[in-house]
Amino acid sequence: MYLSVKETAEYLSCSESYVKTLIQEKKIRALYDGTDYMINKEQFTTHMNQLEKYKELIEEVRSEPIPEDIDIKDED
Secondary structure, three states: EEOHHHHHHHHHHOOOHHHHHHOOOOOOOEEEOOOOOEEEEEHHHHHHHHHHHHHHHHHHHHOOOOOOOOOOOOOO
16 A cells, blocks of 8 residues: 555654655655655555564663672672
8 A cells, every 4th residue: 555745744743844855865665656756555564563673672671680790899
């Protein structure tokens, strides 16, 4: 399914000009149909899923306790 620039901006909760900038910088792949750019919605679905997995991984790493170092000695 393809989305217009306006629909993509609504889907990503950003402005249309930002979406156009991303297209011009080739950060979003798009097809030009003669009047408007068309963006494949699946690339965002896949990207959003990958971001969610990455966030979960980061949270998992952050929640691990820091092990005590056995070499640290209190020398006071």
